[in-house]
Structures are given as structure tokens and as C-alpha cells.
Amino acid sequence: MSLACYIHVPFCKSICPYCDFCRILYDPKRVDPWLETIQKEIESALSWIRKQDGLRTLYLGGGTPNILSEDQLQTLVSPLIPYLHEDYEFAIECNPEALNEDKIKAMKKLGVNRVSLGVQSFQDDILRKLGRRHTKEMIERAIESLKRNGIENISIDLMYALPFQDQRDLKKDIEEFLKLDIMHLSIYSLILEENSAFGKAHMQPLDEDLEADEYEWIVKTLKEHGFDHYEISSFAKEGAYSKHNLAYWMDEDFIGIGAGASGRLLGARYHNTKDLDTYIRLGPCRTEEKTDGSFEAIMMGLRTSFGVDLKAYEEKYQIDLEKKAQPLMKKYEGELMIQEGALKCDERGREKLNSILVDFLDLYA
Numbered sequence: 453m454s455l456a457c458y459i460h461v462p463f464c465k466s467i468c469p470y471c472d473f474c475r476i477l478y479d480p481k482r483v484d485p486w487l488e489t490i491q492k493e494i495e496s497a498l499s500w501i502r503k504q505d506g507l508r509t510l511y512l513g514g515g516t517p518n519i520l521s522e523d524q525l526q527t528l529v530s531p532l533i534p535y536l537h538e539d540y541e542f543a544i545e546c547n548p549e550a551l552n553e554d555k556i557k558a559m560k561k562l563g564v565n566r567v568s569l570g571v572q573s574f575q576d577d578i579l580r581k582l583g584r585r586h587t588k589e590m591i592e593r594a595i596e597s598l599k600r601n602g603i604e605n606i607s608i609d610l611m612y613a614l615p616f617q618d619q620r621d622l623k624k625d626i627e628e629f630l631k632l633d634i635m636h637l638s639i640y641s642l643i644l645e646e647n648s649a650f651g652k653a654h655m656q657p658l659d660e661d662l663e664a665d666e667y668e669w670i671v672k673t674l675k676e677h678g679f680d681h682y683e684i685s686s687f688a689k690e691g692a693y694s695k696h697n698l699a700y701w702m703d704e705d706f707i708g709i710g711a712g713a714s715g716r717l718l719g720a721r722y723h724n725t726k727d728l729d730t731y732i733r734l735g736p737c738r739t740e741e742k743t744d745g746s747f748e749a750i751m752m753g754l755r756t757s758f759g760v761d762l763k764a765y766e767e768k769y770q771i772d773l774e775k776k777a778q779p780l781m782k783k784y785e786g787e788l789m790i791q792e793g794a795l796k797c798d799e800r801g802r803e804k805l806n807s808i809l810v811d812f813l814d815l816y817a
Contacts, residue, residue, distance in 0.1 A: 759796030
């Protein structure tokens with residue numbers, strides 16, 4: 453079966469105060485040695501990619517992947533291009549301020565056919581508080597340029613539950629999104645990571661009840677406008693799902709390449725070092741993580757509207773999930789159910805997924 457491949461590009465022009473990913477300020481002197489190391493990691497991954505019938509998806513995340521020059525992007529991905537399937541998805545995360553016509557044309561020439569645009573908000577005052585370097589005008593210009601150059605498959609990232617954002621602000625952002633005729637939205641609440649600038653400043657999160665109310669309004673509004681709420685944070689029109697993210701949610705193996713990347717091969721998770729200097733000097737320095745694949749499949753699958761396929765689950769883990777989940781289906785009647793051969797949560801169930809998963813953990817203990 454073909455694979456999904458994730459490549460992590462850690463470079464950014466500035467560090468957003470909410471971010472705790474593997475990222476570092478862009479330094480031209482460090483890009484070339486990083487490229488040399490990551491090319492070696494890609495080369496070592498090719499034998500496995502060949503064995504697994506090539507790549508179904510290729511995803512460049514970060515960081516800010518489109519901070520790389522056209523030549524650097526080509527050097528990075530060219531060894532993998534021959535292994536992309538005919539019906540591939542090649543996606544790249546982009547910041548609006550780092551997109552221009554030449555960069556978009558170069559991406560298109562490489563085969564990029566999906567762009568995930570880090571918008572976060574359409575309001576300039578909120579963008580400044582988030583430490584973003586773009587404006588509403590730059591967002592609109594980037595989207596126009598992408599469409600003009602034939603990249604119509606665009607996803608936008610937005611944030612909600614910000615302490616300095618009220619319900620009116622959120623409504624404005626959703627209204628602006630709906631004007632753009634974009635087929636996919638990923639929307640995330642602010643998580644105050646301990647090692648982020650916001651976390652170190654002890655910023656207080658939004659009240660949980662207010663956050664829940666905002667989420668409920670987002671789901672209701674987007675559904676009214678024809679979006680399928682196919683994963684907790686993801687909405688799509690006309691099946692414009694993220695094929696790459698589906699690999700994570702549907703319990704499939706994937707390759708992770710680059711400093712800070714994670715992957716899963718033959719059911720075993722691994723993590724590359726997050727320290728860029730260590731990565732450049734010594735390579736990935738992978739550590740393996742022991743996980744319970746049977747529980748992880750439930751944890752990820754219940755995030756989606758598709759749920760966990762009962763037949764595939766039993767074949768893989770030799771567990772009758774329908775039988776095992778009976779006590780929880782009684783406890784969460786109408787919210788956790790068997791439907792179309794899969795264990796699923798409805799909207800209410802997905803809103804209380806953390807509680808459901810805690811109960812599943814007890815079942816698997």
C-alpha cells in the first residue's frame with residue numbers, strides 16, 4: 453500500500469508567540485547544511501517507499517516551507533517526485549507574506565496541487581497580537597495568485613478561543629472566509645503551550661464554556677453553508693478532504709522526514725531530534741515510542757465522521773470492537789454508535805471525545 457510522507461521545514465522569518473513546534477529563525481547559512489542532511493535522510497527512505505508502492509501524499513509542513521527559495525524547494529523534493537502516484541496529493545504549508553507569483557509558479561511546476569494557508573485571522577489587529585507578519589490584504593492577494601496559477605485546492609487555517617478575540621471577531625473571520633470560495637477550513641482553538649511565548653507569559657485561556665459555545669457556533673454555521681464536518685477541526689466542501697491527514701486519522705503508516713518530524717512504520721512510532729544543530733551534525737537521531745496501536749486507532753478514528761471500520765480493526769488487532777465498546781455505547785447512547793460498519797461519534801460525542809477516550813483507556817487497561 454502506498455505511503456503518506458511528511459517533511460518538516462523548521463525555518464521561519466519570526467517566531468509566533470503561540471507556537472511550540474520545532475522551528476528556528478531563518479538563517480541562510482544553516483539552510484544548505486540542513487538540505488544536505490535531509491537529502492541523505494530522504495535517500496535512505498527511498499528503499500522503503502519503493503517497497504510500499506510509492507507515495508500517495510507528500511506534505512511539507514513547518515515552520516514556513518515557502519520561505520525556501522525555488523531552487524531549495526526543488527532540491528528538497530525532487531528525489532521524491534518520481535514516486536508520487538498518478539492521483540497524488542502534494543501539499544505545502546504557506547504563509548501569505550512569503551508567497552509571490554514566482555514562488556507559486558515554481559511550486560506548481562514541482563507538482564504542488566494543494567496549499568494550506570496559515571491565515572489565523574482576517575483582522576490586522578488580531579494578527580499583530582498573534583505575531584503574524586501578514587495582513588488581510590496579503591491573504592487575499594495570495595489566494596488570488598494561487599487560483600490564477602491553477603492551484604485551486606486551498607485550505608485555510610484559522611484560530612478561535614483567543615483571549616483577545618470576542619464573538620464578533622470570530623463571526624467576522626468566518627464571514628471573511630466564506631466570501632473567498634475556499635473548499636477547506638481547519639480551525640483550532642488556542643492551546644497555551646508551556647514553551648511558547650504566550651505560555652511563558654502565563655497568558656490565561658478563554659473560559660471553557662465560552663470556547664465550547666464558539667466551537668458549537670462554528671460547526672453550525674459552516675454546516676449551514678454546505679461544509680462537511682469530517683474531522684473535529686476540519687471542514688470541507690464536495691469531498692475536498694486533506695488526503696494526507698486522512699492517513700493519520702485512518703490508522704495508516706506514514707514517513708516523517710526532517711528535524712522535528714515524526715513517523716510510523718509497521719505500526720511503530722518514531723521521532724526525529726528537534727535540535728537542528730544535532731540533526732545537521734548527526735542526522736535524524738530517531739527515538740522510538742511504544743504506543744498501543746489498538747487504542748490509538750480508536751483515538752484517531754473517532755475524531756472523524758467516518759469512525760473506526762470494524763472489519764479492518766478486527767483484522768489488524770484481532771479485537772471485536774463492537775463487542776468491546778458495548779458498555780460505552782450504553783453509557784453514551786446516541787453519541788457513540790455503530791453505523792455503516794464503523795464505530796462513530798455523532799457531533800455531541802465528538803464534543804466530549806476526551807471523556808469517551810478516557811473510558812476507552814479503562815477498557816484497554
